[in-house]
Amino acid sequence: MPDTDPRAARPGEWASLAEVPSRLASVRAVESQQVPPFLAALTARHRDHLDRVATATQLVRLDQRSEVLAVVRAVPVTWDGTAAGAPAGGAGDGVDRATTAAEQGDADTLAVLDVTVAAAARGRGIGRGVLAELPRLAARLELSRLLVLVRPHGKRHHPLVPFARYVAATDASGRPRDGWLAACWEQGLHPVRPVDRSLRARAPVRDWEGWYGRSFPTSGPYLVPGAIKPAVIELERDEGRYREPHLWMAPVAALAQRHVEPATLRRPQDAWRRSLAAAGLVVHGRRHRERD
Template sequence: MRHLLAAAWAGALEFMNHDRVCARHWDSLYSEFAEFQFALCDVHGAVVAAGFSIPVAWSGRTRDLPSGLDGVLEQGAGDRARRRRPTTLSALLAVVAPEARAQGLSGEILSGMKAIAERHALRELIAPVRPTLKHRYPLIPMGRYARWTRADGAPFDPWLRTHHRLGATFLGVAARSMVVTGTVAEWQAWTGMEFPASGVYIVPGALAPVTIDRRRDLGRYVEPNVWMRHDLAPA
């Protein structure tokens, strides 16, 4: 599973490996929340896909949603530490090996997460979804992008469309789902780009622009995601 995770953020997405909240909490998924993680294997036993999730105590009200992936990681860890009873499973990441893509495994991962939620008597699966094609439209606000549809009325974005096909409903935009900060030199190393002046830059793979402040020696990326909700069958 770890090698799939490393591959997911390799290359143009190297900067995604430097979210400090994820760095602080991700290993606890394997130790404290192991029963909520799973892998899919091919006929030879090789891991070709994985699903990562965390249980949280959520009221069901949109105003009480965590900020996004960072927020739900922090809340899940906090709920466990305070012995709060979880009500909801939140997806964190669905990753498929490059050689196994276009085989419907992303939908299988979501179905697996729903099965885990049902097994733990949770009432729903929520997900801070990172839309697959949003990086091609970094200047379009996420709220507008999430509402784009095809001629058949289904969501324009393939990953949002998969959620929709499996019965998910739109909850809202997670405007600050992930935050990545670093020095200008770090951002240049992560992206292979030069940032000669302060300003807003389009970075390959990023869903929104990256802000560079050379005076403060700071680069900052705030990633928006889309909250989706899957209701589960009554027990």
């Protein structure tokens, strides 16, 4: 299929799949490089759906050779700027809300569900550049608010640490220890709402064995490479289950409620944890709890 607007495919620029449909195969190739490998396989249905019905908000960053450097999966939704109003079900809920918003014609927010950087380009700060561009991309689509679903990628190295405790970990300056959370925070995104079951996936045991080249001798939780928490294998049901918690974040300007600003604190180092608490995620000693 030829590109509908060749000008949108100029090297080094952003374009939507509606403008450059010929890049779809490249998008799929970039997303297939995800870690863990089952993420691409188990979210394929949602991606296929978005490629059919929401091409205007499936965005690609092209390099100087017009190859896909980064992919932003996003949908237009309606959001009131409150924590309670953010999609409680994470990515799947965002896709469902986009359908409703399209039917009602009242979308006002660009909900970013996923950001993927091509494997060969990782480690060059491209993800931070994408984050900086998101407000402009939302404005380009005539959407006044921005909401970003954040997966703390570094947690794959600490899959047994509770999500709330990991997310709240900071360095001496108060900066989140997770690199992707830190990048979002430094770009002015604030925590809005934690989602315990943002990504939910089920597949037959044979699929899990194929993805990881190993057998599962008994039912129970298993640590699998790239996952941010254990997967659960149930041989009796011939099923492997996995669910990931994520964190919605947004610019302060998008929030309807007052939020924590570093300048208002006696200790600026406390800003991240205070912002998490305002979003309903609190850590107490060795225990943690997440509140909607």
